Every structure is written in C-alpha cells, then in structure tokens.
Amino acid sequence: MTRLSLLLVVFAALALVPLVVTSEFWLNVCVLTLFSALIGQAWNILGGYAGQFSFGHALFFGVGAYTVAALQVRLGVNPWIGLVLGGALGAAVAVAVGWLTFRYGLRGSYFALVTLAFAEVFRILANSIPWLGAGEGMMIKLAAGPGMLQFKNLANYYWLLLAMTLACFLAVWWLDRSRLGARMLAVRDNEDAAAAIGVDAFAVKLQAMALSGLFMGLAGVFYAQRYLYLDPGLAFGPTESVEALLVAIVGGIGSLFGPLLGAIVLHALSEAAQAALGGLPGANMVIYGTVLVLMVLFLPRGLASLFRQRPQPVEPPDA
Amino acid sequence: MTRALKGGLDRRTFLAGTAAITGALAAPGLLRAAPAPVKIGLIHPVTGALSYSGAQCRAGGQMAIDDINAAGGITSLGGAQIEAILGDSLSKPDVGASETAKAVEAGAAGIVAGYASAITLATAQEAAKTNTPHIVDVGVTDGIIALGLKNVFRFSPGYGKIAQDAVTALDEINKAAGAPAKTVVIVHEDSAFGTGTAKLLATELPKHGFEILKVIAHPTPTRDFTNIALQVKAANPDIIIPANYYNEYVLFARTIQQQQIKPKAIYSVLGGAASSYKFVKEFPEAAEGVMDTNHWFNPLSPLAQARKAATEAKGLFYTYEVYLTYNAVALLADAIERAGSTDKDKVIAALNSSTWDKHGMPYGPTQFVNGQNTGAQAVNTQVLGGKIEVIRPAEFASAKVKFPLA
Numbered sequence: 001m002t003r004l005s006l007l008l009v010v011f012a013a014l015a016l017v018p019l020v021v022t023s024e025f026w027l028n029v030c031v032l033t034l035f036s037a038l039i040g041q042a043w044n045i046l047g048g049y050a051g052q053f054s055f056g057h058a059l060f061f062g063v064g065a066y067t068v069a070a071l072q073v074r075l076g077v078n079p080w081i082g083l084v085l086g087g088a089l090g091a092a093v094a095v096a097v098g099w100l101t102f103r104y105g106l107r108g109s110y111f112a113l114v115t116l117a118f119a120e121v122f123r124i125l126a127n128s129i130p131w132l133g134a135g136e137g138m139m140i141k142l143a144a145g146p147g148m149l150q151f152k153n154l155a156n157y158y159w160l161l162l163a164m165t166l167a168c169f170l171a172v173w174w175l176d177r178s179r180l181g182a183r184m185l186a187v188r189d190n191e192d193a194a195a196a197i198g199v200d201a202f203a204v205k206l207q208a209m210a211l212s213g214l215f216m217g218l219a220g221v222f223y224a225q226r227y228l229y230l231d232p233g234l235a236f237g238p239t240e241s242v243e244a245l246l247v248a249i250v251g252g253i254g255s256l257f258g259p260l261l262g263a264i265v266l267h268a269l270s271e272a273a274q275a276a277l278g279g280l281p282g283a284n285m286v287i288y289g290t291v292l293v294l295m296v297l298f299l300p301r302g303l304a305s306l307f308r309q310r311p312q313p314v315e316p317p318d319a
Numbered sequence: 320m321t322r323a324l325k326g327g328l329d330r331r332t333f334l335a336g337t338a339a340i341t342g343a344l345a346a347p348g349l350l351r352a353a354p355a356p357v358k359i360g361l362i363h364p365v366t367g368a369l370s371y372s373g374a375q376c377r378a379g380g381q382m383a384i385d386d387i388n389a390a391g392g393i394t395s396l397g398g399a400q401i402e403a404i405l406g407d408s409l410s411k412p413d414v415g416a417s418e419t420a421k422a423v424e425a426g427a428a429g430i431v432a433g434y435a436s437a438i439t440l441a442t443a444q445e446a447a448k449t450n451t452p453h454i455v456d457v458g459v460t461d462g463i464i465a466l467g468l469k470n471v472f473r474f475s476p477g478y479g480k481i482a483q484d485a486v487t488a489l490d491e492i493n494k495a496a497g498a499p500a501k502t503v504v505i506v507h508e509d510s511a512f513g514t515g516t517a518k519l520l521a522t523e524l525p526k527h528g529f530e531i532l533k534v535i536a537h538p539t540p541t542r543d544f545t546n547i548a549l550q551v552k553a554a555n556p557d558i559i560i561p562a563n564y565y566n567e568y569v570l571f572a573r574t575i576q577q578q579q580i581k582p583k584a585i586y587s588v589l590g591g592a593a594s595s596y597k598f599v600k601e602f603p604e605a606a607e608g609v610m611d612t613n614h615w616f617n618p619l620s621p622l623a624q625a626r627k628a629a630t631e632a633k634g635l636f637y638t639y640e641v642y643l644t645y646n647a648v649a650l651l652a653d654a655i656e657r658a659g660s661t662d663k664d665k666v667i668a669a670l671n672s673s674t675w676d677k678h679g680m681p682y683g684p685t686q687f688v689n690g691q692n693t694g695a696q697a698v699n700t701q702v703l704g705g706k707i708e709v710i711r712p713a714e715f716a717s718a719k720v721k722f723p724l725a
Binding site: 023024025028029032035127136137139142152154226227228229231232233234239274281282285 | 365366370414416420437441444462467508509510515518
C-alpha cells in the first residue's frame with residue numbers, strides 16, 4: 001500500500017468516527033486529538049522538514065483566531081471569509097517573521113527564541129489594541145448554523161477539523177515527494193551544503209514558514225469558531241506552541257504520520273492518567289509527564305520510528 | 320447432632336429459610352431506602368495556573384454536597400443522596416468543555432462550573448447542547464449571561480454591576496467624609512480583568528468629580544513594583560486603585576508601604592488580595608485600611624458564620640470560591656428538590672422560579688432574570704485592626720468605614 005493510499009484509508013476511517021462514537025465526551029476527545037495532530041503537523045512542516053525549530057507557533061494560531069473573530073465582531077464579515085483570510089494572514093505573518101529572521105541568518109536556538117519573542121509581542125499588542133478587545137478579549141456571538149461556521153452538532157465541527165487536518169497531511173505527503181520537500185530536507189540536514197549545490201535556503205525556509213503558518217492560522221480559526229471566545233493569553237500564550245512541538249516530537253519529527261501518532265498517544269495518555277488519578281489534583285499530570293520523559297528517552301525519534309523499516313545489513317562480499 | 324422440628328424440618332433449614340424469607344420481605348423496603356443518587360458535575364481548574372482557586376471551588380462544592388446528604392439528601396426524591404462527578408478543566412476552556420460533556424454523559428443532573436470566565440463560557444455552551452442546568456459559580460464576565468442560554472444561571476453578581484456599585488460606593492464614601500479625595504491613580508494588570516476594570520473606572524470616576532492622574536498597566540506576573548510605585552509616588556494621588564491578581568496585589572501593596580506612600584485610600588474592585596485572609600494574616604501592616612468591592616458573605620448571618628467555622632475546621636480559608644461554589648451547588652439542589660425530579664426542563668423551570676434564601680450572602684432571596692440572580696451584589700470590605708470587615712451596605716455592615724486613612 002502506498003503512503004497516499006494509507007493516508008486516505010486512515011482519514012476515511014477517521015471520517016467514520018462520529019458515526020460510530022455516540023458519546024459526546026469521546027467525540028470531543030477525538031476533536032481535541034485531531035486538533036493536536038493538525039497543529040503538530042503544521043509545526044512539523046517547519047521544524048521536522050525544514051529543520052527550523054519554533055517555540056512560538058502560537059503566533060500564527062493567534063493571528064488566524066483573531067482574524068476570524070475581529071472580522072466577524074467588528075466588521076460583520078462572514079466567518080467563512082474569515083476562515084480563508086485567517087489562514088492567509090497566518091501564512092503572511094509567518095513569511096514576515098521568516099523574512100525578518102532568516103535574512104539575518106538566525107538559526108537553531110536563536111530562531112527558536114525569536115519566534116517565542118514574536119508570539120509575546122503579538123500577545124502584548126492584542127492586549128493593548130482596543131479594536132481587538134485589548135485585555136478583555138473578544139467574544140463571538142452565538143449564532144449556530146453552517147452559514148456562520150458554527151454547528152450545533154459536534155460531529156460537524158469534527159468533520160470541518162478533519163478536512164483541515166487532511167489538507168495539512170496531504171501537503172506534507174506532497175512535500176515528501178516534491179522538489180520543495182527535498183530542498184527542505186537538504187536545508188534541514190546541512191544548510192551550507194544545500195546552498196553549495198544551488199538550493200536557495202532563504203526561499204525554501206520562507207516557503208516552509210508560509211505553509212506552516214497557513215495551517216496554524218486555520219487551526220486558530222477553528223478554535224475561535226468552536227469556543228467563541230479569545231483573549232491574548234489563549235491565542236498567543238505558550239500553550240499551543242508547546243502542544244504543537246510536543247505532539248510532533250513524541251510522534252516523530254520529519255515523518256508524515258508522526259504528529260497523528262503523537263496526538264493519539266498523548267491524548268490517550270492524558271485521559272488514562274486523568275481517569276486513574278483524576279480525584280487527586282496534579283497526580284495525573286505527574287504520571288503524564290513521567291511517561292513523556294520515558295518516551296523521549298527511549299524513543300528519541302518518536303513513535304513513528306517504531307514503524308520505520310531498518311536498513312538491512314549489507315552482506316560482505318565473499319573473499 | 321441436629322434436632323429435627325415437627326413436620327421434618329431441621330433447625331438449620333428452618334433458620335436459613337426464615338432468614339431468606341425475612342430478607343426477601345425486607346428487600347423492597349431497603350430498595351426504597353436507597354433511591355438512585357442525584358449526580359452533579361463539579362468542573363473546576365484544580366490543576367494548572369488556577370489550581371488554588373479551583374481546589375477551593377471544589378472544596379466548597381463538596382462541602383455543600385456533604386451537608387445536604389447529612390441533612391437527608393433530596394427529600395422529594397425519597398432522600399436521594401447527591402453524588403459529585405469531579406472534573407478538572409486543567410485551567411483550559413477546551414478541556415472544561417470536554418469535562419462537562421463527560422459529566423453529562425455520566426448522568427449529571429446539573430453542572431456547577433467553571434471559576435474563570437473563559438472556561439465558564441465553554442462549559443456553559445457545552446451544557447446547553449443537552450439543556451443541562453448549569454450554575455455559574457464565580458465567572459464574572461457578563462458575556463456568560465449575554466449568550467442567552469436558557470440552561471445557564473449565575474448566582475453571584477456580574478462584572479458590570481460590581482464595577483458600577485464600586486464607583487457609586489467610592490463616591491458615597493468620599494462625599495460622606497466631606498469629599499477629601501479628588502485624584503486617582505489606577506494600577507492594573509493587562510489581561511481581561513484588569514483592563515476592563517481600568518477602562519470602566521477611568522470612564523465613570525470623572526463623572527463623579529474624580530480626576531484620573533495616571534493609568535498604569537503591568538503584565539502578570541510582575542515581580543518588581545518599585546518603578547510603578549515611584550510613578551504613583553510622583554503623581555501623589557488621593558486614591559490608589561489596584562486591579563490585579565493576588566501575587567501582584569500583595570507585592571504592589573508591600574512596595575507602596577516600603578516607599579512610604581500614604582494615600583487617603585487604597586480602593587479595589589475585585590481586588591486580588593484586598594479581601595484575602597491570607598494577605599491580612601501574612602502582611603497585616605500592608606493590608607491595614609485597604610478597601611475592596613468584592614464577593615463576600617453576610618457577616619451578620621449565623622448560617623454564613625457556621626459555614627465559615629466548618630470551612631476553617633477543615634484547615635481552609637473561607638474564600639469567595641468556597642462560599643460561591645457551596646451556594647451554587649445548594650441552589651441547584653434546592654431546584655431539584657422543588658422540581659421533585661432530575662428532568663432537565665423541570666429543574667430549569669424550578670431555577671427560574673427560585674426564591675432561595677439559605678445562602679448566608681448579602682443578597683436576599685434569589686430571583687433570576689435571563690439567568691442572572693438580580694438580587695446578587697458585591698459589598699465593600701475594609702481591613703480594620705487585622706480583620707476584614709464589611710463596611711457597606713449599611714444593613715450588612717460589621718464595622719464603620721475608616722476614610723481618609725491619611
């Protein structure tokens with residue numbers, strides 16, 4: 001089975017989940033898991049494929065969320081248009097941040113810190129600009145109906161999110177077999193060597209930023225429409241940044257299915273820990289953290305590495 | 320050797336048969352004595368950034384359940400005991416919604432949630448999907464009620480009313496003392512709570528003749544207030560209004576003391592520490608004289624005093640989280656009691672017609688309009704002689720206001 005076939009089969013199976021899962025709670029857990037997979041994969045495009053570790057991906061998430069919210073609340077723009085613009089602005093801001101950082105040759109931990117700082121700058125801006133609700137945040141009016149990108153039925157939110165996630169995974173599948181993807185891997189593995197063979201590392205990294213920002217922006221739009229309330233801390237705080245990179249690292253960075261695996265395992269672990277020790281506040285988080293440390297220690301390449309075929313040892317030629 | 324009874328029954332068989340028949344006859348009575356428990360979901364942020372407040376909320380809710388059960392449970396349901404379904408929102412709205420769905424599916428007749436406004440917005444909307452009665456324990460943003468959800472009820476006052484009452488109270492306290500205070504500096508944290516407070520006060524206070532000299536924002540956390548205190552000192556206001564969370568409030572109040580800034584009043588709206596026993600106990604000098612407009616119990620109510628004593632006996636402070644969640648659970652239980660059912664429509668109807676008054680709060684009987692208890696109000700407190708006293712409204716006051724301080 002090809003990777004595309006496998007991907008489509010997995011997502012076709014995921015599309016059936018709301019028809020099988022009748023529990024609102026478990027469907028909600030599935031929504032949260034898919035959401036993690038989406039932001040994990042968005043981070044994976046930049047961190048796993050292009051090798052640029054970002055600690056501030058909440059920036060693009062927040063831009064998407066605030067775009068759909070502000071357009072709706074302040075200008076009465078339909079959220080479906082906000083969906084498109086949220087993704088586009090997420091990508092645009094990502095390109096702008098990339099342009100400002102990569103042109104000065106920032107890499108590694110410096111790039112990570114700068115992305116963290118940009119997210120913080122946007123949090124402070126959102127805190128200060130009255131048009132964006134300032135510190136009070138923004139509340140989207142409850143108007144359930146597909147026309148307003150709000151649904152009474154959780155299954156519809158699930159399918160909307162599934163469509164976004166599938167688009168993101170298809171983009172990564174395409175990267176795996178495209179020239180752009182190959183260039184990203186070259187930049188990730190050795191930027192100087194890649195430049196030496198004619199790869200425009202700056203342009204490649206900007207394209208990775210754009211693609212990653214686009215899907216984080218879409219995730220932000222989804223969050224805003226699902227919970228109908230945003231404040232600067234929720235949108236630009238560290239929570240989404242940490243979740244995005246955690247899912248990708250646990251699942252396996254630079255792999256197509258890694259973020260999905262990471263999201264499933266992390267949410268299953270979280271729910272199991274909560275079910276076992278929910279009555280003892282904080283204990284579930286201790287268990288969760290311990291297992292996480294063990295996983296990173298013993299599976300440094302993530303869960304996806306369990307499914308990778310090891311290269312067969314080459315038989316030495318007969319003497 | 321077993322001695323046989325007349326008719327061929329031996330003693331052992333006779334005793335076993337008698338026990339079985341007695342048990343069978345008693346069984347319906349036993350079943351009647353143990354009706355199905357009534358489940359209530361308590362969804363609070365017991366881990367994460369809001370864990371202290373969430374744990375206090377949970378403690379208050381569980382105390383209410385214990386008291387109701389000890390008093391015979393829901394009598395209209397044959398003495399059904401209340402059972403808590405505990406949910407941890409991890410201080411995140413999306414998890415709060417998920418935990419609400421979980422509690423509803425586990426059979427919760429009602430939900431009490433969610434401490435923070437952002438979390439409450441999510442839990443309320445989730446509960447609305449199944450028309451499950453949802454009592455807001457603490458969330459103050461008026462957006463919760465503005466959602467217009469038929470299943471959502473808030474026992475405590477909303478932010479708009481608290482802030483308006485705070486402005487009116489400050490004006491009246493000032494005028495009663497001959498209007499010695501004319502200038503104000505507002506120091507606020509820069510998220511929803513602090514920004515909203517500052518905006519409202521900066522708009523409303525000038526209408527009452529106060530001049531706003533400075534509005535200073537700071538992030539949370541802030542660990543050094545020296546520069547801010549120096550700015551305040553330079554402005555030399557008559558009244559300082561801090562609007563920030565507990566740690567920042569304490570640090571700011573201590574810095575004001577260190578810098579020997581002596582305003583005529585330190586006056587807060589939902590002050591993070593201004594009505595906190597912990598603050599008063601640990602920093603009595605910094606706390607002395609501080610005024611606040613906040614949730615508070617009725618100090619003249621024996622019921623409130625008894626609950627306060629019971630809370631303190633457990634080693635907990637009787638904070639607003641405890642008594643507001645206690646009352647939210649008790650209010651829901653009262654509605655189930657009067658409805659005589661856990662049918663959601665009937666419980667919601669019972670809440671809409673609620674005139675419950677066993678809350679020990681300065682509210683009067685409950686009266687809900689569009690989900691808001693219209694009788695709910697904040698009161699003014701002041702730290703006097705190391706104690707938190709209610710100074711306003713007069714009918715609930717335990718002490719007289721001390722103003723101006725300097």
